[in-house]
Structure formats: structure tokens, C-alpha cells
Amino acid sequence: MSRVDGRSVRESLQAQLWPVPLAAVVVALALGQLLPFLDERLDDSLPAAVSGLLFGGGPEAARSLLETIASSTITVTSLTFSLTVVTLQLASSQFSPRLLRTFTRDRFVHNTLALFLGTFVFSLTVLRSIRVESSAGASFVPEIAVTTAFLLTIASVVGLVLFLAHLARQIRVETMLRDVHRETDRTLERIYPQQGPRPAGSELPRIGGVPLRAPSSGFLTRVDEEALTAGAARHGVVVSVDVAPGASLVEGVPIGRVWSTSDAPLDDDRSAEVVEAVLAAFRTGFERTSSQDPSFGLQQLLDVTDKALSPGVNDPTTAVHAISHISAILCSLTARCTGSRTLRDGDGTARVHLTLPTFTELLELVMDQLVTYAFTDPRAAGRTIDMLSEITISASGAGSLTQLTAPLRTQIGRVRTAVGGSPLDAVIQQDLSDRLAGVEPGR
Numbered sequence: 001m002s003r004v005d006g007r008s009v010r011e012s013l014q015a016q017l018w019p020v021p022l023a024a025v026v027v028a029l030a031l032g033q034l035l036p037f038l039d040e041r042l043d044d045s046l047p048a049a050v051s052g053l054l055f056g057g058g059p060e061a062a063r064s065l066l067e068t069i070a071s072s073t074i075t076v077t078s079l080t081f082s083l084t085v086v087t088l089q090l091a092s093s094q095f096s097p098r099l100l101r102t103f104t105r106d107r108f109v110h111n112t113l114a115l116f117l118g119t120f121v122f123s124l125t126v127l128r129s130i131r132v133e134s135s136a137g138a139s140f141v142p143e144i145a146v147t148t149a150f151l152l153t154i155a156s157v158v159g160l161v162l163f164l165a166h167l168a169r170q171i172r173v174e175t176m177l178r179d180v181h182r183e184t185d186r187t188l189e190r191i192y193p194q195q196g197p198r199p200a201g202s203e204l205p206r207i208g209g210v211p212l213r214a215p216s217s218g219f220l221t222r223v224d225e226e227a228l229t230a231g232a233a234r235h236g237v238v239v240s241v242d243v244a245p246g247a248s249l250v251e252g253v254p255i256g257r258v259w260s261t262s263d264a265p266l267d268d269d270r271s272a273e274v275v276e277a278v279l280a281a282f283r284t285g286f287e288r289t290s291s292q293d294p295s296f297g298l299q300q301l302l303d304v305t306d307k308a309l310s311p312g313v314n315d316p317t318t319a320v321h322a323i324s325h326i327s328a329i330l331c332s333l334t335a336r337c338t339g340s341r342t343l344r345d346g347d348g349t350a351r352v353h354l355t356l357p358t359f360t361e362l363l364e365l366v367m368d369q370l371v372t373y374a375f376t377d378p379r380a381a382g383r384t385i386d387m388l389s390e391i392t393i394s395a396s397g398a399g400s401l402t403q404l405t406a407p408l409r410t411q412i413g414r415v416r417t418a419v420g421g422s423p424l425d426a427v428i429q430q431d432l433s434d435r436l437a438g439v440e441p442g443r
Helices: 006-014 019-042 059-095 097-104 107-127 143-170 173-191 225-235 268-279 296-309 316-333 359-376 378-398 401-420 426-437
Strands: 210-213 218-223 237-241 254-260 282-285 341-344 350-354
Touching (some): 019 143, 059 296, 097 173, 143 173, 173 296, 225 268, 237 268, 296 316, 296 359, 316 359, 359 378, 359 401
Parallel strands (some): 237 350
Antiparallel strands (some): 237 254, 341 350
């Protein structure tokens, strides 16, 4: 499980603030060495029209300009970093700690920091190449490099203005909810690409076999489906993964089973080899990600809802907006094949049974928290009832209402009980009950 593949590395780097700025520093350092070299080679050979656009001052003026650029850009970089940290702290305390990953993945922030640090490093590097006239040699001013530093400074000023505008937009809760919604939609598209009902049952055995035990604790972030299927086919086994991505794993606890497809059972030596090959397709981490976790986005939105309804925040409008996004995600799932699925090898043989949450399980995840927290506020309670109505309508349009009638009726019953036991006054309770009476799937 410790093996790292390209996709895991790419996803990890995208969630870090340092890779793009570090790459910019390396590029700026190289350009800071290369451009002065080109300046020396092209000295006095440039057309007059081009020379007129380049820096025309002497060594002292060039030094002063580059020193000013370097000092100002590092100050602006410190300001930018401070604003980013404040934004992360606000998002963590006001909305949800799980939203920090959304900010750290922001490419605009990455590119802005890269521009500022690149300008700073480039200016310092070029500053080393400026020479005043002395007995050791003639003066030298890298006109192209100094002009490039000036242009980078102008770009940094523009970048600072755009960054402030971007930060003001990103810190809005509506923007954060939108970003989580979009990321969740992309995840669901990858996890549940098929339309229509999923065939019930699994072709794999459910008893016996060799247990797969988690070799380390953490969250299951991703299962490499191609590697797992290929490994199972190569060793002549079938695999059942009993935990879904996003599950918390504890070292030594079984997470699945392996069976041999031949009459000969797996002996100790072969089973150890097979288990090692199978576990190599699993990826774990210290935090959940949206790579293959269909419930992570819903959990983020639920965290925002619960925090907004807490007495310390008391922001029901944000809760209503978050429930609206949850409703849209669940409505889109009514037309998709949710639940576990079977992976086959090139010959069509069933090799892997993957456990994935069903629509009913995702609906229960949502309703468990909404029933607990949303019915202390009339607007949030009313929006929860509207969500059930919207899901019913979407399921009817997608042709899946028959399969979803039972879970929807179960949740409607829970809401009816929650309304009766809520601290809301009798008038509000009656209004909610009347609205709930209009939500009756299957009739």
C-alpha cells in the first residue's frame, strides 16, 4: 500500500502550495543566468528600434532598479502569503476544516505566488551580473534582463490587483459551496458513469477466502482499478473490497477477501504473494480526498450546514444554500447506477468486487445530520422537506422512483417525527407537516 503511482503524486502536488512557486523560482534562477549571457552576446548588434525599448541607464541605475524590485516584491509576497493564511483560517473556523483543501488547490493562488517569487529571484540573480567600470574591465548592464525584470514587476502589480479581487470572491461562502459542488459532480461522473439501474448481486463468492488486512492506518483515498484487476487476473484470483474509498482503515483489520479461481486453494506462500500484489493497488492517506470518494463532497456541504446552524454561528441562510447544493447532487444521482460494481478482465471474467455507497446510503448520510440539526430552524427544515420533494420528482423523471420509493418513504417518516419533536412553535410545525404531506413517492 506504500507504492506511489503517478496519479497519486499528481493529486498530492495539486493540493500543495509550494510546487508551482518552487518551479517558478528554479526557472527564474535559470533565466537570471541565461539572459545576461545573451545580453553580452547580442551587445551592440540589436536593431535601433529594439534597443530604444530596452533599459538605457547605467550600472548604478540598473542596480537601484533591481534592488527596488527585489525588496518590493518580497514585501508583496509576504502580504499575499499572510492574506492566504488568514483566508484559510477563516474558512476552517467559520465553515469547515475540510474546505482547506479547496483553497490549497487554487491554481490562481499558486500562480500568483509563483509570479512574485519568480520576479524576486530573477531580480536578485540579474543584480549579480551588473558590473561598473574598473581596472578589471568595462562596465556591463544586461539591458534585456533589466527590462525583463521591469516587465515582471508590472505583471506582479497587475497580479496583486487580480489576486485581491480573486481572494474577495473566493472567501464568499457561495463560491466555496459552488466549488465543492463542482468537484463532487466530477467525482460522481467518474465513480458512477452509467445511467439507469445497476444489476443486483455480485458474481463473486462471499464466504471463505484469504482476508486482506490493512497494513497501515489512515483513510482509503483511492483504489487503482486497472492495477487491481490486472493483478487479480495475473494471479488467478478474485478479490472483494469490502470498504469504500473514504473509509477509515485500522492496521490489521480486514478490508476484503481473496479467492482462488482454481480448484487448488491458496497456500500460505502463494496467499502472501497474492495479498501483497493486491494491496499494492490501494492508496491511503491521512485525510479524505475527492478522488474516488463519492460521499466526501456531501460531507463537506453537511459540515457547512451543521456549522451554520450551530448557536455559535447562527447563519441559517448559509445552511439553506448548502442544502440546496446537496439536493442538486442527490437529484443528479437518481439517474445514475450507484452502489457496488464488478470489474472484469480482458476475457470478461469477474475479478474484483468494489464496494461503493448506494443512493440509499448517501441519502441516509445526508438525512442523519439534517434530521439532527436542521429542524431547529424553520427555513432549514422547510428546505429539507423541499429537498425530498425535488428528489422524488427527479427520480420520477429518471425512471428510478420505483427503486427509491422505499428509502424516500423511510426518510419522510423520519422528517415527520423530527417535525413533531422540534422546538419550533405549533404554527410552524403545522406548516411543515402540510408541506411534507405533499411529498409522497409512489402515489
